Amino acid sequence: MKKAYLGIDIGSISTKGILIDQNNQILRSSYLWTEGSPINAVKRVLKELFKDKFEYKIVGVGTTGSARKLIGSILNASVIKNEITAHAIGTSTFAPNVRTIIEIGGQDSKIILLNDGIVTDYAMNTLCAAGTGSFLSSQAQRLGVEVEDFGKIALKSKNPALLAARCTVFAESDLVHKAQLGYSKEDIIAGLCQSVAQNYLNNVAKGKKIYEPIIFQGGVSKNIGVKKAFENILEKKINTLENGHLMGAIGVAILSKNEKEREYDFSNIDHIQFETTSTFCNRCPNNCEIIMVKKEKKLIDSWGNRCEKGELKIC
Numbered sequence: 528m529k530k531a532y533l534g535i536d537i538g539s540i541s542t543k544g545i546l547i548d549q550n551n552q553i554l555r556s557s558y559l560w561t562e563g564s565p566i567n568a569v570k571r572v573l574k575e576l577f578k579d580k581f582e583y584k585i586v587g588v589g590t591t592g593s594a595r596k597l598i599g600s601i602l603n604a605s606v607i608k609n610e611i612t613a614h615a616i617g618t619s620t621f622a623p624n625v626r627t628i629i630e631i632g633g634q635d636s637k638i639i640l641l642n643d644g645i646v647t648d649y650a651m652n653t654l655c656a657a658g659t660g661s662f663l664s665s666q667a668q669r670l671g672v673e674v675e676d677f678g679k680i681a682l683k684s685k686n687p688a689l690l691a692a693r694c695t696v697f698a699e700s701d702l703v704h705k706a707q708l709g710y711s712k713e714d715i716i717a718g719l720c721q722s723v724a725q726n727y728l729n730n731v732a733k734g735k736k737i738y739e740p741i742i743f744q745g746g747v748s749k750n751i752g753v754k755k756a757f758e759n760i761l762e763k764k765i766n767t768l769e770n771g772h773l774m775g776a777i778g779v780a781i782l783s784k785n786e787k788e789r790e791y792d793f794s795n796i797d798h799i800q801f802e803t804t805s806t807f808c809n810r811c812p813n814n815c816e817i818i819m820v821k822k823e824k825k826l827i828d829s830w831g832n833r834c835e836k837g838e839l840k841i842c
């Protein structure tokens with residue numbers, strides 16, 4: 528039977544799943560909203576990935592994203608990696624010469640600089656939502672348009688409105704102000720795309736030298752208005768990859784190929800009960816909060832203890 532590898536990128540907004548073969552060819556993919564429950568989101572992703580007969584055996588699993596540790600424990604992943612490594616590996620596999628990765632996701636954004644496939648510098652912004660997908664979605668709702676249509680509407684603008692987008696509060700009030708001044712929807716949307724790109728360059732890239740080739744990825748890379756805004760500001764070509772919104776998941780699936788093979792079977796996972804709870808170790812004033820993951824009420828993983836005294840016995 529041929530071998531396949533599963534990668535899961537689980538963030539607070541979206542969950543991505545990917546299956547690749549030994550040659551890094553994408554066999555199947557799934558992208559859905561996390562909806563506040565990473566465990567359920569992963570169960571739904573797996574259901575979608577395996578809804579049709581799958582002629583491969585899964586021998587490696589990788590997880591990344593903000594809930595990577597939790598989901599890694601639940602799936603018994605062979606590799607658990609941070610988003611920077613996952614994105615760098617995924618992107619440089621498909622674009623080996625890439626020097627700059629601009630990544631803007633649902634709620635965070637990052638810049639990764641590489642040379643010869645090695646990460647030389649990076650920065651992440653997880654605090655300010657002003658330049659991310661969730662910000663664009665909320666503004667689209669306010670303007671009564673689908674966020675998917677943002678890009679093509681923005682490209683119709685001849686006079687983009689100048690918007691303060693350093694934070695959502697300023698952006699929203701500025702948006703109302705510009706609409707009152709009579710700016711067209713196209714100009715306001717083009718202004719929003721412009722401010723997302725500018726916000727990213729000011730707050731995430733923060734003066735880092737941006738070398739070409741540049742790859743723009745993450746959910747927001749699907750927005751051609753933001754892509755165009757980056758091109759206008761940087762006066763450089765911005766490239767996107769076909770599966771750019773899945774690169775984190777692809778990266779960890781590729782990394783799992785380096786690990787010892789295991790055999791996975793997810794056919795029953797929908798019926799398994801997982802639960803996360805926490806407790807405090809009060810053996811010293813640090814009072815560490817210890818996160819516990821249980822499968823059918825049995826502890827399968829725990830973390831958060833700063834020393835071995837707080838280690839919990841895994842069943």
Ligand code: SF4
Nearest residue numbers: 808811814815834837
């Ligand atoms: S785990 Fe170690 S450091 Fe943390 S509270 Fe317990 S004894 Fe202190």
